[in-house]
Amino acid sequence: MGIPENDTHHEIGASGDSYIHDMGKLLEVVQKLSASHDLTSVMDIVRHSVRQLTGSDGATFVLRDGTYCYYAEEDAISPLWKGLRFPMEICISGWVMLHREPVVIEDIYKDSRIPIDVYRQTFVRSLAMIPINTNNPIGAIGCYWSKKYKPTPEQIKVLQVLSDTTAIAMDNIRYQEAIAAKAMQLEEAIDGTMLAIAKMVEQKDLYTSGHQRRVGRISFDIAREMGWSDEICEAVRRAGIIHDIGKIGIPSDLLAKPARLTPTEFSLIKTHVEQGYEILKDDSFLLPIAQIVRQHHERLDGSGYPLGLKGEEILPEARVLAVADVFEAMLSHRPYRPALGVEVALDELISHRGTLYEPGAVDAIWRLVREKDYQIPE
Ligand SMILES: [Fe+2]
Incomplete structure (x- = not known):
């Protein structure tokens, strides 16, 4: 042509x-x-x-x-x-x-x-x-x-x-820019809602006030130190903020009991992970968080609960959350003991590194504290 x-x-x-x-x-x-x-x-x-x-x-x-x-x-x-x-x-x-x-x-x-x-x-x-x-x-x-x-x-x-x-x-x-601004508003609204839910749980369990928010922050910092993507770090942080949401179904006097729990009482406390999963699982946005929440008391050697999962059967995010949860809990006062301090918390993690706790996550918090002047969230 x-x-x-x-x-x-x-x-x-x-x-x-x-x-x-x-x-x-x-x-x-x-x-x-x-x-x-x-x-x-x-x-x-x-x-x-x-x-x-x-x-x-x-x-x-x-x-x-x-x-x-x-x-x-x-x-x-x-x-x-x-x-x-x-x-x-x-x-x-x-x-x-x-x-x-x-x-x-x-x-x-x-x-x-x-x-x-x-x-x-x-x-x-x-x-x-x-x-x-x-x-x-x-x-x-x-x-x-x-x-x-x-x-x-x-x-x-x-x-x-x-x-x-x-x-x-x-x-x-x-x-x-308009979409990004809306997305940011939405993210903030989600965060606000999650923090409000966390506070609701903590109203029942005054001794753990701020525990979930701090665990969220520490989980995020560990995940970032491990080189995970922003998206996964955020998911881990959010799971941290509401990881004990299932405690809403546990009697307050049991949560605040200033003495060792009986085996029956302890098994009741343990149900908080399944209860948390049940609360969150039906929403497609929250389902991944629900799965992390469900596994945050699992341990690498299978000694955890609720399912006794082992090693890689446990979600990587849940393994990180578990380390952050134990670390934060040891730094805080409990009805039955005073705060134990950073050295004791690190010792606990290191001595069970690879048996109970994810080695990568333990190493990450160790590096943050020992080498990077980590400021523990307030
Ligand atoms: Fe928990």
Whole structure:
């Protein structure tokens, strides 16, 4: 099939090689803009590419700031107006935004729209300015030449493509930021709810006030020290915050008993892990946490409860939580004993490292305390 007469290639009349080269560059820029996640990188890409694609001596990236034009970024042979704000009525970027159309000025000294005293101090002789998002401009891209110059129709088209893509990229970033802010609010709400639940449990068991929150924090710190992903560290922290939720079903006087428990009493206390699992398991978001909660009293050698799981039968997250739980519990007062202190807690963990407790987790808390000046959460 032949190339039609009005094919773009012919229409813009560029030489084949340089046209392909320029289009390749433009595509590269469009791709980079589409992948941008923040305004700084968008401005960075635009200011570099404007000069590359049009051969201009300077470029600016202007943002609309209420009734002002904010010259947010620039790339030029000598300073232009980076960081300055001008009322829209007195600057050319304001003109293109107010009129919603691009402007090309071949000689700034012959155009009444130009505040010539401001320009006289610069290298600028010719310019082109394109609004970003023509229908509802949110900024403008400016292009400056030091000698009298009239940009070609192809260069104006390139600037238009660049500006349209910039508008989409800025829209995307706004959506991404709005979604991230919502997600953050949601995370905070979940955390708030979990901490409230933790407090409810601890109202029944005053001696363990703050225990779950601290276990959550220590579990997170151990997991991070072990090099786990942010996502898993967070899951472990949340499991820590509500790991004793099942104690809500245990009589308070038993939880606060200031003496050793009888075997019957102890077996009743032990039911808190299954009760916790039952409370959490029906929600798909909470199910993974429910499984960690259920296993936090399992021990590597199978001596734990409720199922007597061994080694890798126990979830890695539950193995970390178990270490954090024992460590924190030994640092706190209990109805039947005073706080035992960090040295005793570390001794306990080290002496049962690999038999009761996950070696990686024990080593991690050991390193945190011994080598990294670990601040135990209050
Ligand atoms: Fe527990």
